[in-house]
Every structure is written in C-alpha cells, then in structure tokens.
Amino acid sequence: MITRWLLRRLGRSLDDRLRTAPVLRRAFAKVFPDHWSFMLGELALYSFVVLVLTGIFLTLFFEPSTADTVYSGSYAPLDGSRTSAAYASTVRLSFDVRAGLLMRQTHHWAALLFVAAIVLHLLRIFFTGAFRKPREINWLIGVTMLALALFNGFTGYSVPDDLLSGTGLRILYSVTQSIPVLGEWLVFVAAGGEFPTEEMVPRMFVSHVLLVPAALAALIAAHLGILVRQKHSQFPGPGRTENNVVGSLFWPSYTMRTLALFAWVLAVTFALGGLAQINPVWIYGPFDPAQATSPAQPDWYVAWGDGALRLFPAVEFRIFGHLVASPFLPGVVFGGLTFAGLYLWPFLDRRHRRGQLSHQLLDPPREHPARLGFGVAVLTLFAVLLAAAADDIVAKIFRIPVLDVLSILRVLALALPIPAGVLAYLVARVLQASGGRGVGDLTRQDVRSVRRAVRARVGAGVGAVTAGSGTPPPQDWAAPADADRIELWRDRAGRWRWRCRGAGVLLTANQLYLSRDEAERAARTAYGDLPLREVEPPGGAVGVPAAMVERAGRVAGRTGGYLTLAAVAYWRSRRSRRR
Amino acid sequence: MTGGDGPGRRERAASGLVVGAFGVSALGGAGFATVYATGGQTQLEGLALAVAFAGLAVGLAVWSRHLLPNGGYVEEHEPFDSPPADLRLAAEALAGPESPVRRRGLLAMLAVALGTLGGAALFPLRSLLPFDRERPVHALRTTPWAAGVRLVRADGVPVRPTDVPDGTVLTVFPEGHRGRGDVPAFAVRLDPARFVVPPPGGNVAGVVVYSLLCTHAGCPVALYLKETGRVLCPCHQSNFDLLAGARPIAGPAARPLPGLPISLDADGFLTAIGDFTAPPGPGFWSLK
Numbered sequence: 103m104i105t106r107w108l109l110r111r112l113g114r115s116l117d118d119r120l121r122t123a124p125v126l127r128r129a130f131a132k133v134f135p136d137h138w139s140f141m142l143g144e145l146a147l148y149s150f151v152v153l154v155l156t157g158i159f160l161t162l163f164f165e166p167s168t169a170d171t172v173y174s175g176s177y178a179p180l181d182g183s184r185t186s187a188a189y190a191s192t193v194r195l196s197f198d199v200r201a202g203l204l205m206r207q208t209h210h211w212a213a214l215l216f217v218a219a220i221v222l223h224l225l226r227i228f229f230t231g232a233f234r235k236p237r238e239i240n241w242l243i244g245v246t247m248l249a250l251a252l253f254n255g256f257t258g259y260s261v262p263d264d265l266l267s268g269t270g271l272r273i274l275y276s277v278t279q280s281i282p283v284l285g286e287w288l289v290f291v292a293a294g295g296e297f298p299t300e301e302m303v304p305r306m307f308v309s310h311v312l313l314v315p316a317a318l319a320a321l322i323a324a325h326l327g328i329l330v331r332q333k334h335s336q337f338p339g340p341g342r343t344e345n346n347v348v349g350s351l352f353w354p355s356y357t358m359r360t361l362a363l364f365a366w367v368l369a370v371t372f373a374l375g376g377l378a379q380i381n382p383v384w385i386y387g388p389f390d391p392a393q394a395t396s397p398a399q400p401d402w403y404v405a406w407g408d409g410a411l412r413l414f415p416a417v418e419f420r421i422f423g424h425l426v427a428s429p430f431l432p433g434v435v436f437g438g439l440t441f442a443g444l445y446l447w448p449f450l451d452r453r454h455r456r457g458q459l460s461h462q463l464l465d466p467p468r469e470h471p472a473r474l475g476f477g478v479a480v481l482t483l484f485a486v487l488l489a490a491a492a493d494d495i496v497a498k499i500f501r502i503p504v505l506d507v508l509s510i511l512r513v514l515a516l517a518l519p520i521p522a523g524v525l526a527y528l529v530a531r532v533l534q535a536s537g538g539r540g541v542g543d544l545t546r547q548d549v550r551s552v553r554r555a556v557r558a559r560v561g562a563g564v565g566a567v568t569a570g571s572g573t574p575p576p577q578d579w580a581a582p583a584d585a586d587r588i589e590l591w592r593d594r595a596g597r598w599r600w601r602c603r604g605a606g607v608l609l610t611a612n613q614l615y616l617s618r619d620e621a622e623r624a625a626r627t628a629y630g631d632l633p634l635r636e637v638e639p640p641g642g643a644v645g646v647p648a649a650m651v652e653r654a655g656r657v658a659g660r661t662g663g664y665l666t667l668a669a670v671a672y673w674r675s676r677r678s679r680r681r
Numbered sequence: 682m683t684g685g686d687g688p689g690r691r692e693r694a695a696s697g698l699v700v701g702a703f704g705v706s707a708l709g710g711a712g713f714a715t716v717y718a719t720g721g722q723t724q725l726e727g728l729a730l731a732v733a734f735a736g737l738a739v740g741l742a743v744w745s746r747h748l749l750p751n752g753g754y755v756e757e758h759e760p761f762d763s764p765p766a767d768l769r770l771a772a773e774a775l776a777g778p779e780s781p782v783r784r785r786g787l788l789a790m791l792a793v794a795l796g797t798l799g800g801a802a803l804f805p806l807r808s809l810l811p812f813d814r815e816r817p818v819h820a821l822r823t824t825p826w827a828a829g830v831r832l833v834r835a836d837g838v839p840v841r842p843t844d845v846p847d848g849t850v851l852t853v854f855p856e857g858h859r860g861r862g863d864v865p866a867f868a869v870r871l872d873p874a875r876f877v878v879p880p881p882g883g884n885v886a887g888v889v890v891y892s893l894l895c896t897h898a899g900c901p902v903a904l905y906l907k908e909t910g911r912v913l914c915p916c917h918q919s920n921f922d923l924l925a926g927a928r929p930i931a932g933p934a935a936r937p938l939p940g941l942p943i944s945l946d947a948d949g950f951l952t953a954i955g956d957f958t959a960p961p962g963p964g965f966w967s968l969k
C-alpha cells in the first residue's frame with residue numbers, strides 16, 4: 103500500500119517536471135528476447151560494475167608511486183624491507199586493511215570474468231551474424247571495449263610493481279620498442295624513458311582508474327543507447343519476423359531476471375575473491391629488473407599474445423640497415439591483424455551477401471557454414487596460442503623437454519586450424535541438410551548425402567563453397583506461415599490491444615494503445631498483411647505464456663518446482679513445529 | 682503439479698522459496714558484518730557476501746520465473762530507413778540556403794585552423810619524456826658500463842674471479858649503477874678449452890661476463906644449465922650457448938647476448954674495459 107502510494111507520488115512529481123510518463127511506459131514495455139546467450143553482454147556489464155565498486159575501495163589505499171619506502175605491517179616475511187610504495191601499499195592492502203584482500207582478489211577475479219564475458223558475447227554476436235546491418239556501429243564499439251578491457255586489465259595487473267607483473271611489463275615495453283621507425287620514441291614517451299622508469303606506475307594508475315574506465319563508461323552508454331534505439335535482434339522462430347521482437351517485457355520479468363544475474367555475478371566474484379587466492383604479490387616479491395620468476399604466466403586474456411611470442415620463430419631482419427626486432431611480427435603485427443580483422447569483419451562478411459539488407463533475425467550458426475568454419479579455425483589457432491603460453495607448465499607436467507613441447511605446438515598451430523574449420527563447415531552443412539536439431543541426431547545417411555553434395559560443389563568450382571552458402575533469406579518477411587491472424591480488441595477501460603495467433607503461436611502486444619489506429623499500425627508493422635479481426639476481449643490475464651515458451655521452460659520449471667516444494671514443505675513443517 | 686489447484690499451489694511454493702532466499706541473503710549480509718566487526722577473515726567475508734548475493738539471486742530468479750509472465754510478448758520493430766520526405770527535410774535543415782555547409786571557402790580555412798591547432802596540441806605530449814633525459818636512441822645504445830667500472834654484486838661488493846662460483850651464475854652490476862634497467866650482467870666460470878667461439882668480452886681465468894637481458898624481450902636469462910653451458914630465458918624459453926659466444930640456439934631470440942669486456946684492476950677485482958659488445962636487451966629500429 104505505502105510503497106504504491108510513494109511510487110505514485112514520486113512518479114507524478116517527476117512527470118510534472120520532466121513528462122516522464124510516455125517515456126517510462128514505453129521503456130517498461132520494451133521486449134527482450136528469451137535466450138540465455140542474450141545475457142552474456144549483461145554479464146560483462148555487471149562485471150564492470152563490480153570492478154568499479156571494488157576498484158574505488160582499492161584506490162583509497164593504493165599508493166601509485168615507486169618511491170622507496172619501508173614496509174611495516176603484519177606480513178612478517180616482508181616486515182621492514184625496502185620496496186616501492188606501490189608494492190608496499192599492495193601488501194598492506196592485502197594484510198593490514200580489513201576486507202582489503204577480499205576486495206583486491208574480488209577485483210582481480212571480476213577482471214578475468216569481465217574479459218571472458220566480453221569474449222563470449224563477441225563470439226555469440228559473431229556466430230549468429232548479429233553484427234550485420236544495422237548493428238555494425240555497436241560491433242565497432244564492442245571491439246573497442248574489448249581492446250580497452252585488455253589494456254586496462256594489463257595496467258591493473260602491473261601497477262602493484264611486483265616481480266611477476268614487472269616481467270610482463272618489460273615484455274610489453276620490448277614489443278612496443280620493436281615497432282619500426284616509431285617504436286623507440288613511442289615507448290620512451292609513454293614510459294618517460296628507458297625501462298624501468300619511476301613514471302610507469304603513476305601513469306598506468308591514471309590510465310587504469312581514470313582514462314580507460316571513463317572511456318569504457320562512455321562506450322557502454324553508447325552501446326546500450328544504440329541497443330535500445332535499434333531494439334534487439336532475435337533468433338528465427340514461430341511468429342518472429344524481421345519487423346518484430348518476441349520475448350519478455352522489460353518490466354517486470356526482465357528487470358527481475360537481470361537483477362538476478364547481477365546478484366549472481368556479485369555472488370560468484372565475492373566467493374572467488376574470498377576463497378580462491380589470486381595474484382599473491384607478496385610471494386612474487388617486489389620488481390627487480392635483474393630477477394625473474396619461473397614459470398611465468400600472464401592473465402589468460404593476454405596469454406594469446408604471450409603464446410604467439412613463444413611460438414613464433416626467431417625472425418629478425420633489416421630494412422636499409424635498420425633492425426626489425428623479433429617481437430615485432432608475433433607481437434605487433436599479429437595483435438594488429440587480430441584487431442583489424444575484428445574491426446573489419448562486418449564489412450568483409452557483407453561482401454558474401456547480396457544487397458545491404460537490414461537484419462533483425464539472427465543466423466543460426468549452421469545456416470552460415472563458411473562463417474562458422476572460419477570462426478572455428480581462428481578460435482582453434484587462439485586455443486593453441488593459449489596452450490603455448492603455458493608450455494613450460496605443460497613440459498613440467500608431462501616431463502617433456504620444453505623445446506619439444508614448443509615444436510609440437512608449432513606444428514599444431516599450423517596444422518590444426520584449417521582441418522578444424524573444415525570440420526565445422528561440414529558439420530554445419532550436414533545439420534542444414536538433415537534438418538536435425540543437433541549433432542547427436544545425425545545419421546550416417548545424412549553425412550553421406552551431404553558429402554556427395556559438397557563433392558559435387560567442389561567439382562563445380564571452389565568459389566561456390568566459400569560464398570555465402572546458407573539458405574537464402576526469404577524476401578517476404580511479413581507473413582510467416584505459422585502466424586495466421588491478428589486479433590484486436592478494446593478492453594473494458596477503453597484501451598486497445600492486439601495479439602498474433604496461429605499454430606503454436608500466441609503473442610500479445612507489449613503495450614496498451616489509446617486508439618485503434620495506433621494498435622493497428624503496430625500490428626501491421628510487426629506482421630504486415632496478416633488478416634486482422636476485431637474480437638471480444640479475451641478472458642483471463644493477458645499475456646499468458648505462449649505454448650512454445652512454456653515448452654522451453656518446462657524442464658527448468660519442473661526442477662525448480664520440486665526444489666520449491668521441498669523448500670516449502672520444510673518451511674511449513676518448521677512453522678507447525680514452532681506452534 | 683497435477684490437479685485443479687496446481688497453479689495456485691505452485692505460486693505459493695514459489696513465494697515461499699523467494700521469501701526463504703531473501704532471508705538467507707539477509708543472514709549472509711549480517712554474517713559479513715559480524716565477521717568484519719569481529720576482526721575480519723578473508724575467506725569468511727567472501728563466503729558471507731557470496732551467500733548474501735546468491736540468496737538475492739535465487740530469490741529474484743524464482744520471482745521472475747514463477748511469479749511473473751515470461752515470454753509471449755511481441756513488439757513491433759519498425760524499419761530504420763526514414764521515409765524520403767523526412768530525409769529531405771533533414772537535409773534541408775542541415776544544408777539550407779544560409780547554412781554554413783555552403784560556404785566552401787570559409788570551411789576550408791576553418792579546417793586549416795583546426796588542423797593546425799590539433800597538430801599543435803600534440804606537442805605537449807613530448808613532455809612525457811622529460812627534456813633532461815637521454816634521447817631514446819642514445820639511451821638504448823649505451824649503458825653505464827665503461828672502462829674502469831668495477832663489477833659489483835647486488836649488495837655492492839666488488840667481485841674477484843675467485844668469487845664466481847662453479848655451477849651457477851653470479852649477477853653483477855656496474856659499481857654505482859645498481860638500479861638501472863639496462864646494466865644487469867652475469868659472470869660465469871667456464872672451461873676455456875670448451876669454447877667453440879671465443880667469448881666476445883674475453884675471459885679472465887675462465888670467467889666470462891654477458892648481459893643478463895634476453896635479446897628477445899628483455900627478461901633476465903636466469904636459468905643456467907652447467908652441463909651444456911647454456912642459459913635459458915624463463916619468459917619464452919630462448920636458449921643461449923655460452924660456449925659459442927652466447928649464440929641463440931632455440932626459442933624466439935635472434936641475437937647473441939652481448940658480452941662485457943673485462944680484465945682485472947690493480948686490486949685484483951674484475952673490472953669492465955668498455956661497454957657491452959652490443960646494446961643489451963631487446964632489439965630496436967636503430968640498433969646497428
């Protein structure tokens with residue numbers, strides 16, 4: 103009662119000043135597609151929030167300076183030793199600030215999760231073709247955020263001025279220094295001189311807590327703004343067209359769901375931060391250019407670069423007497439190509455498709471075998487690189503000389519990606535041809551028929567295989583066969599609403615409309631020329647879950663139901679016992 | 682979940698679960714506060730917060746899944762190309778008769794002004810490398826090692842050839858320049874009869890000195906394998922053969938470790954007779 107009264111008061115006073123009612127009404131009614139893969143971006147968003155919250159706490163205790171200090175605190179092995187202020191304050195933060203270690207470790211785990219979520223989100227977007235027109239801008243923003251996240255992860259990992267991160271920093275310095283013509287000046291200006299300088303820690307700190315987070319926040323705002331403006335894409339399905347979005351309402355169901363995800367992210371990162379040790383800088387010791395740790399592994403998201411540095415052969419050459427040093431090709435060129443490829447992908451992909459259609463319906467990955475195959479090949483290469491970054495550990499575990507591990511990985515890096523890509527391509531073709539639901543449903547017959555088809559195609563011309571080979575999208579999106587009519591009605595309060603009905607489809611409009619015209623216009627936009635009938639207001643609650651959503655939720659529902667019943671039975675028995 | 686009262690029962694059960702989950706969450710929060718207030722303990726703090734947030738998550742998830750409508754809604758998705766009339770209006774508003782867009786000459790000069798200003802604004806970036814510091818090329822090519830500079834250990838004690846142990850390497854620095862990044866070197870005792878290539882810096886009673894920095898990306902090549910006379914870089918596993926002038930024999934490094942020319946001073950301490958035989962550490966554009 104009181105809550106509702108308060109909300110109404112608040113709503114009214116806001117509306118008097120900002121006229122928020124129409125905006126809010128539409129915002130609440132925004133439809134989100136129901137598919138788990140649409141939550142990956144939110145996973146990244148919430149990890150970012152955790153990073154900001156824990157990070158603010160850390161900045162209040164961390165001293166970004168390499169000035170000589172004496173650590174005195176409760177970590178006995180270092181008590182009284184001379185180290186940089188950055189290192190000493192990190193150790194103090196871990197041992198002498200209450201809840202400091204929890205915040206530090208949670209921050210680090212959240213950073214790992216942040217980048218992982220971005221990468222998974224990117225893969226989802228890639229394999230389902232969600233980067234296509236009109237969403238290229240958001241793809242570019244997303245790739246930029248990935249680059250910033252990698253950079254910020256690296257600087258955050260480096261500011262404590264410990265031995266392990268100092269080694270990583272030394273490598274990054276050398277990679278930058280290897281850039282022809284500009285490298286020497288670039289790295290000297292960035293770091294303030296020859297490695298190691300006093301300026302590195304404070305500069306990385308400013309970048310880590312101010313410049314990059316501010317840029318990320320601005321880009322996140324743009325990313326979300328564009329998302330709201332463009333509305334969500336969706337997987338094809340009954341009643342779904344290029345001109346509508348099917349799913350749940352933002353308020354209330356999606357709001358609750360997304361807040362639940364936020365709480366999960368907090369729960370998991372704090373559990374890890376409390377229970378799983380990460381980056382124990384007090385064990386590594388303070389940075390010293392004459393010492394190194396071994397084995398030395400960076401955080402996973404830069405490990406692909408480290409792996410490339412390890413695998414690439416010792417190639418150094420001269421141009422007009424100038425040296426192009428060995429980290430240049432695997433470090434700068436490979437990294438540059440990776441990001442150039444990511445940035446250009448929407449425009450490269452488009453060349454394989456006719457015209458410049460806008461796409462709101464996603465490709466199920468199998469519908470685009472060439473893209474799937476390419477993506478799998480690249481991922482395989484990166485997987486080998488990640489393994490290469492741990493080659494010394496692999497060598498230790500299997501007791502093989504590390505140089506043999508290196509040779510094996512070199513062969514794998516060259517030999518694996520293409521077969522893996524071809525395999526993914528073929529599986530997609532087989533799935534497509536058989537119409538099976540998953541790889542498990544395939545029969546040998548299916549495989550053979552496609553093999554024949556592919557062979558025929560290859561015989562006809564290799565080009566045909568690589569060109570976009572998915573089934574061509576039907577041009578007329580407006581009238582899916584499974585939705586066969588629109589029902590329009592006026593409720594008792596005189597407002598209009600519509601729904602789309604067909605075999606296995608019952609989808610209710612997300613909004614109430616004040617006029618019949620408005621309602622009809624929305625229905626026409628969503629479903630084109632389906633027959634439209636005015637009907638009596640349907641009885642019962644509007645927006646009962648449609649049959650197909652129900653089916654999808656049944657498994658989860660049943661499990662949840664049993665758990666619920668058990669919990670309630672327990673709760674009841676406790677209550678009756680108390681009486 | 683059969684029978685006529687199924688939905689009602691399910692709803693009651695779900696509400697019960699939500700209430701319970703939020704209760705657990707409150708307990709977790711209180712637990713965190715208690716742990717903190719009683720002295721703090723990282724594992725328990727993390728666990729308590731995890732329980733608090735997991736309770737919240739379960740409660741919210743059950744609430745949204747079982748007590749709220751899921752799916753079954755559709756929203757229209759209008760195409761993004763504006764009607765031609767709209768486009769025309771926008772174009773007119775932007776580039777109407779008085780529009781600045783039409784003043785080509787003024788625009789060109791404005792571009793010149795802004796371009797110059799933008800270029801000039803980049804100059805202060807140069808301040809990031811203080812002007813009283815060495816320029817990159819010179820700094821990279823040279824180190825404080827010079828004729829007459831004694832070799833000292835990390836604790837500053839000068840080194841005699843007999844101080845160099847058999848079987849491990851001894852990290853050495855130029856006297857008075859311990860902290861610089863490009864100076865670390867290592868002294869190692871080898872049997873001169875095994876030299877395939879004579880060490881570039883010469884040897885004093887079998888003691889040779891090389892730069893400690895890997896020529897790949899600058900990590901200290903800390904691991905010495907006595908039997909083969911190799912040092913190994915822990916970063917990307919480059920191997921250097923100390924018996925053959927520290928030539929790289931495996932891994933991504935492409936240049937040998939620079940040697941340090943040494944001799945004995947009047948007091949019998951090891952001393953440099955010049956800078957490294959090549960710039961130490963990773964390569965760069967102006968490396969000769």
Ligand code: FES
Binds near residue numbers: 915932
């Ligand atoms: S830094 Fe020594 S191998 Fe890369």
